[in-house]
Amino acid sequence: MEPFKSYVVRANENNVVTHQIEEVTESFLGEGNTLIAVEYSSINYKDMLGMETKGGVIRTYPMIPGIDLAGTIISSEDPSFKPGDRVLVTGYKLGTEHTGGFSEVARVPSEWVVKLPENLSTKEAMMYGTAGFTAALSIAALEKNGMRVEEQPEILITGATGGVGSVAAQILRKLGYKNITATIRKDYQAEKAKAFGATKIWDINEVTSNGRPLNRREFKYVVDAVGGDLTADILSKVDEYGSVAISGNAGGIKLNTTVLPFILRGVNLLGINSVSTDMKERQFLWNKLANEWNVTEELHYNEIALDEVSETATKIKAGAHLGRTIIKIK
Template sequence: MNSFKAIRVKEQEDQIVYGLEEVTADQLSEGDVLIKVAYSSINYKDMLAVQKNSGVIRNYPMIPGIDLSGTIVESKDSRFTEGQEVIVTGFTMGMSHTGGFSEYARIPAEWIVPLPDTMSLKDAMVFGTAGFTAALSILALEKNGMNVADNPEILVTGSTGGVGSIALQILSKIGYKNVSALVRKEHQEEVAKSLGAANVVFADQLGDAKKPLAKTRFDYVLDTVGGDVASALIPQISYGGSMSMCGNAGGLPVNTTVLPFILRAVNLLGIDSVNVPIEKRGSIWEKMASEWNIADTTLVNEISLEELTEAIDAIKNGQHLGRTIVKL
């Protein structure tokens, strides 16, 4: 292996610049396993990684990309063999460890999940970090009482983005009927319904975020955006209901009071996809490869590394729908 292609992010004269370069293996971070990358995907965090002062990338230069699927070409760890197909998401990949926007990646063995037998390398990145996060959110809500048999009212925010679009499809596939999608723009309504939403709620219909308690509308909320949206929804959750939270595209602060929690027993469930213990990941990927597999119906755009900067700009400008995967 000589040189190969990768996206590199650099700090130049107090500015962040990034683009396609020819790199060599000695520019990859340390690890036990060398992977020939087949696919990566673009997530909101990847967009943040190429912005100034985002806090995502810890040192420069860096190859971004927080997830990948591919085939092992070298392994110093007995758990993995040459030719084995694998998935890597999260940990510090694409942040302080060179990531998936590269034709090759060197990864610590303890970050690697074997690809399920019934899943392709492409489908693994149709899910990617976004799908893994959606699955974690649904599992957390079900652990806290959400059940198909109860026919609960569920709202998914950021419903046409990466996490939200996959969450809508999984919820629909496993039998939830009363699933609403929160959208901001009229053209997103048709998209959300095509993904499985029974109803659509526009952001300007959420009501006053300053009310400590409001009329209950939803039993469970799968929130992907945070900020004012989450603030407005917490007072509208039914007694004993829950909200999972996994994103901050709508802002970091959440303004609320203790009343929904002490008068309605509402639960807030934090979702982290980065540091989930490796021993828990395999079963989640197996579920996404079987009864939760919606890869064939997901809204997917496939691009090359050369087209990546344009796709990242679309996310930054709020023009991105569904999932974008990068074919290496």
């Protein structure tokens, strides 16, 4: 195979991280029995961390980041796949411990590979990416814990203009949920959040937690992609037997709360792990995203080339990134 372009992250002897496009060969890629011609990837908060010194995401260097990819099979030792099959990969060790999607060619274990539903293109798959898949996992978890459109519950989405939040808002709107509150930090985010499906806005800069373990009940269900102190404040405001599906830590990894929301109101804190979801659940939710939960026509996304990755990562780090950004590889 001829050399191909990849976005490579390296660390020098002082552990300072640098990243740039390089030409590499197949021998640079991680282990696996399946070669994929990558057509699209996407850039996520986790990818941004992978390009940071002491980002805490990449385990070994050099590394090709990219926790998402979609493309076509070049070859596979697994008889389940044949050349030309349209596939996607998200999660597992992709882009952190195993070379990822910011590359014209990827090699992965076939156990990580999802065949694309018939009516979902590789581009549309990356318009969702890990963020959209995480949103779907969160909504599925909340519905398993009682969320019903017929009851029109009060729903909160944190980080509603980011990847997970924006997709979640649009899926919930399509399903018929009407009482959706979105958190924002900057004024310009309000208009976008409403365009994504929010009916109410909560500017969290204007609200200071009073530190009480329990507050007035404001929300029944929460899609939380932020974490940290905001999650602790939210837990004090969740109604009886409500649920919080938490998937992110942009607001911090510590959770300073009490047991009272759990033992006095029966609140459920549901951990969402999109990295190691079993294949049966993956296939089920990707079919949902391709069919009854399909919001690809409404999704706000930007399309960039591989040489624009660094600029987009800077926007994500600064909190100035809206919606989803996909990377056209080929």
